[in-house]
Amino acid sequence: MDVDLTETERLRTLDQQHVWHPYTPTDAYLKAKPLVIERGEGVYLYDSDGNKYLDGGSSLGVNIHGHQRPELNEALAAQAARIAHTTLYGMTHPGAAQLAERLVKLAPEGIDRVLFLESGSSAVETAMKMAFSYWVFKGEPQRNKFVSMTGAFHGDTTGALSVGQMTILKNFYQPLLRPTSAFAQPYCYRCTLCTDNCTLACADTLEEVLEREGSEIAAVLVEPRVQNVSGMVVARDGHLARVAEIARRHGVLLIADELGTGFGRTGPMFACEADGVSPDILCVGKGLTGGYLPLAATMASADVFDAFRGDGKMLLSGHTFSGNPLAVAVALASLDLFEKDDVIRHGQSLGVVLTEELDRFREVPHLGDIRQCGMLAAIELVQDQQTREPFPWDLGVAVRITDRCRELGLIIHSAPSDTIVIVPPLAMTEAQLREMMGILLQATKEVVASL
Template identity: 85%
Template sequence: MTDTERLQTLDQQHVWHPYTPTDDYLKTKPLVIDHGEGVYLVDSEGNRYLDGGSSLGVNIHGHQRPELNEALAAQAAKVAHTTLYGMTHPGAAELAERLVRLAPEGIDKVLFLETGSSAVETAMKMAYSYWVFKGAPQRNKFVSMTGAFHGDTMGALSVGQMTILKNFYQPLLRETSAFAQPYCYRCTLCQDNCTLACADTLEEVLEREGDQVAAVLIEPRVQNVSGMIVARDGHLGRVAEIAKKHGVLLIADELGVGFGRTGKMFACEADGVTPDILCVGKGLTGGYMPLAATMATAEVFDAFRGDGKMLLSGHTYSGNPLSVAVALASLELFEKDDVVRRAQEMSVILAEELAKFRPVPHVGDIRQCGMLAAVELVEDQETREPFPWDVGVAGRITDRCKELGLIIHSAPNDTIVIVPPLAMTDEELRTMMGILLQATRDVVGSLAS
């Protein structure tokens, strides 16, 4: 038995994998990732794969970036962990100030957490507590977009609107309401002449339920997990305007779209919106350590002042010094490498490469916002009829990509999601898209035969 085979056996005997069909996985020979090199992942057999999903959206600067390695080691030589309960440490204070400077104007306070799900869940608790302290405890309901994914802790699942998760966990979840997602390709509201009618459906919800609603949650510009659903310009502004009109807090979940992914440091900048509460994470540490943050305006924070009031929420590892240290080093690299400008330049190349998919049979829709993109496959291009779910077209394409040296992921509706590391060179980006194009053609060709 080789070492790879030994690890595969141990894994299948003992490791339970998230969002992975159990029996299908146990029939495979799992890929064992040994290390990373820049924008590549290298398995235990020495095979190299382009990290086309940025390791679920977190890889910004590349694997094994010396500056991040050094920051982590330097902090480990000081203290690996200390609590933020009633005290602080240098990194927490410095990082909070840096994030406030980068965030939309008006965001003033930062609460550190470990994961995106916990950042959203904390934002919900923050919004509810705000209204309790304002004397309106009946405002305990939340509204989010159809197709939304905000994480998979119980509160985050409640405001998520992805059908498969919502249906399965429904008995455990709180009641929430939804307004229409900006899914232009499958829109039944505007008839291919966008008037942002999807955003206006929020008005209907808040007119009916507004006095019970604590906050509206939105993924600005792009709904990531549901298939890179890209909103038109002005969509976020319209949603913010409606929420403000009804006196409801706005929570912007930037976990999948922040840190340069959409061509701005934060996606809210595109429509000039300052949310009441902002959730950030994923790329915050460049993929090195778990760290997220729930940020808020001074107005929200001030509701927690006086009479012993406090936010009844927090975790043991909130603001872990190792995570914070590497986050500070990551933000230094954003300036040093001019990452946001570089992402804007690469988005032009990505658009050129995406255009090559248009003549391919069964390619229905191509979506892009900055360095986030998707290719949606359909059975019938004219009617936009999707493939039956059991055909598994997107899964076949991602499997073929792996054979060709690219790790990439799929989303609902047979959609391939494209989330390249922002450290990619032009050549690496073109190579990545070339592999995806070949894999798509190969699979489409096999369907025809």
């Protein structure tokens, strides 16, 4: 293949001169030779030099059906031929009404209203405003605080950061944030609360918070079953049900943040289903459009919605591109593919294959923990397996592994505490998943051997 290296270098130069990249160490990036991703096909990405990579992170968790699906391309083009955008302020369009109906049918029982937004952070922020407003209209305006789990990540707008509990973000932005409370995360590998058979004492710490502050709490926020950004911290069965029961008993709303766990990632369509929990407010996004366009939704129960009825009441929240027709059209086509391709069942079968592949890592030196829930998984490496002491931060073990993976043809990401996070597209074949895990195993062994 003839490759125009000059054009690649020109693009890299333009990027490093003008583009500011999120969550990327500034000086390190400016010294690097960044990938210029030019196109995608199926579960592969191609850079401007013609190199091919497995998209092992699903392009940050959004890709479900693979890149360049004809059905999604056609839905996008057909909608563009009609109208690209129209507001939902005081009016609607066909796609918004149809998508809302389909999401309600897929959501946990009790959810029956859908507010469309553009991003996961916006969905969480809106859920917080929704919960606060609910209590104002119920005559309890003092309920203006929130509770979330330690290690939580709910987005990076200011409100979402406030309820996030990741130390590095919380400490840095503290002067900008609202005060919130936290209860223990279900990090079994490092939990000091639960017994070996897991008593769910971590969930019970919510009881202490609500007994102390319940009259001021608007809602409890939880990432059902898996805390993605913390490094795929997986809760035991029954954890979400315990959290929901405690919240209900104290008369506090429950917000389920399924931005990272929805649309088949953990097995069922939504992770709440596994514990039989119906939240008051449900946030969805990421895979909603199959990775094509920004679209999220904050969904609510009839009880929450009804608090906004009468006497000129309304939800004082919304965005210009809420329910954008192009994004909605692709989301509808994506849901069609869930049925056509039987995505949920396929993802569940791939989850079994992923378990088999993860077992191959158990003999790797410095392995700390393997965590998995469906098609979400993580491999945590430690300096000392007996004490579980992490590697020094500046050693960058996980980053070295992800860099080596890239050299071997796999794009995958890491999380804090030297954890490799595994988020494959649900469209992968068994052979592609095994290829991906083989590359990761090779890279991990090579880096660990060099320590």
